[in-house]
Amino acid sequence: MKTVKLIRGAYKGEEIIQICFDTDSVVENHLIGFRDIQFNSSDNTWFVANTSINLSRIFHHLRKINCYVDYSDLTPKPLDFPVKKTPYTLPPMDDFHYKELKRFRRWLEEKRLSPHTVNTYVEVTGFFMRYCIGKKAKSYTKRLVESFNYEFIVCEGKSISYQNQCINGIKKYFLFKHMDIGLLELVRPKKEKKLPVVLSKEEVRTLLDVTYNLKHKTLLGLVYSGGLRIGEAINLKVDDIDSKRMLIHIKSAKGKKDRYTLLSHSFLEILRLYYKQYKPKDYLFEGQNSPTYSTSSAQWILKRAIARSGIRKEVTLHTLRHSFATHLLENGTDIRYIQELLGHSSPKTTMIYTHVTEHSIKNISNPFDDL
Template identity: 55%
Template sequence: MTITLAPSLHRNQAIIKIDFKYNTEVKNYINAIEGVYWSKTHNSFYIVNSSINKRKIYKAFRLKKWYVDYSAFPKKTNTIPKVKNIDVIIKLPVLIESSQKELEKFKRWMQQKRLSTNTVNTYFEVTAFFLRYAQLKQKTISTKLIEQFNYDFIVRPNKSISYQNQCISGIKKYLDYKNMEVLDIDLERPKKPKKLPEVLSEDEIKHVLQHITNLKHKTLIALIYSAGLRIGEALKLRVKDIDSNRMVIHIKSAKGKKDRYTLLSPKFLELLREYYKTYQPKTYLFEGQSGGLYTSSSAQNILKKATYKAKITKPITLHTLRHSFATHLLENGTDIRYIQTLLGHSSPNTTMIYTHVSQTSIRNIKNPFDNL
């Protein structure tokens, strides 16, 4: 097994990309290393680029007797690759030990507040970035420093609106943790563009499933579509959450800490029973090789390979299956209020977006040109 390490940038932070030929054992091993994260942008694991981390991961891979290719690193490892849209790259220092400890306390505080894992990791990352910036400027946290950080590392390099909102939320959460009040922060949250969701047709869903030969993989992808689940909800499902008598699936502590019921398809139940007899999961419906939760990155890779084989060129994610479920329900005549309940939306306005992508709704509108 060859592990390839290469310097790169992720959200203006120097990182070490970790690439390898896909292997479940290797993926799980890397994912368990402290400080390693998954990047959707790079489609790879990464760790902050520092001499300590470089030695740590090299040693971790050598313990497994895997070959480590680090030829991509220049002799002087402190050089930073060029990034578009940024005139000057500011190299941020490694956090001092006291700040690192404080950051870890902040992470535990968020976990105790029962924030979702994704939210905790995101706020932790953006706050670390901000604290390194404060350390570089040798300044205490203030309104001016936050506004300067926002300009230098978000506005100036033209980061996405989503990332800007994440940074603002992360910094404000850190201020809440520190019981600090910074007045009159001139950081208006920009509105995200309202883009319509990408949707697969029923035939395209069928073709995707036909190109998944592994029973476990097919069952997971079929579940997400047939029940309209978020990937986190699907992976946290327990065997006891499947109610075949009432033909429903019990989703517990979903987004917003809410429980709900969604549909259990009779056709999917046949597939699920075949899967259960073969794999016999004990606690979670889908478990990793060493037990515990199956990973979302593995599920995304399954879908990515299947859509490629099915020759579908749309930009597809696991959430596309949920969008498709809702749209197909609407096209089949299901009341929008029932769809809202099945999806677990707090507001009907969120569900109404599917009226804009439903082909049936569009086809039923009479074009005024036909009256001419």
């Protein structure tokens, strides 16, 4: 009987349950099938949020493969880190605002915004409406928006990106209401200027080598070799691969733009093997119960590969796109071509890769060597 120990921990300020066990592929593969589990590559540990529901779920999940689960460490004890306070509770939506929100959704769709953007703006505007209901507000004011921003976003520890989404959504709603948003002076906070995480070529090769499933290897290889966003990869159709010109046609990408990106000769060999085995008809990557593969499934593929590879960086699917751009720049590719391949509207977005290339840093002489 395998022993698994559940211990209390913290990750990014949140209380978690760490799942500790001796290296065992059976346990690892079983954990991958557990919803909401996460993997911390910095210390090679699996974890879930520390809740009584998760404790019960993970206990029964591990018992299915006959594990002895030791959760004695999770008995109540004083914590040496702050516990997150009870989330801000919003009142339910009333019928008037529900109909208003439906009209707002239709107005956004008429503007031909992407479905993802529409869903985001409608969701955050719904939160703002419910907040206003709780405050019994009779009109929308700058102070009301600031109060919502502080109590529902800042105090709840939500990210700057989410805060910007909320402000964008509220601004769109005010435009829908024909309000002068200039008078409200709604300003979005500046994002943190973080450099992207980049894998070396050796790390990318290792990642693909430990991905044994041909479909999974092909998907990860496509994202890296074409510098694609995951949404672009899973929406790619068989006819979008132009093997004669060695190009991939990306249609209706971010900003509703089409573009071409590179088709690698080495990747084409993998792609042909994949096509012969899976025989996709329309979309290149078909889901089991849907026309396309899901983003969550792609994320699981990467998470499993990272766990096997031993890479300790914080890697996401977008890291492969960052790595593609950085390696092109290190190979001497003009940054204007890289901008076109990535589909960036502004060269400023592409310029961030000049800060993470190895060559630009390695050419600098360290003054310590002159001592």
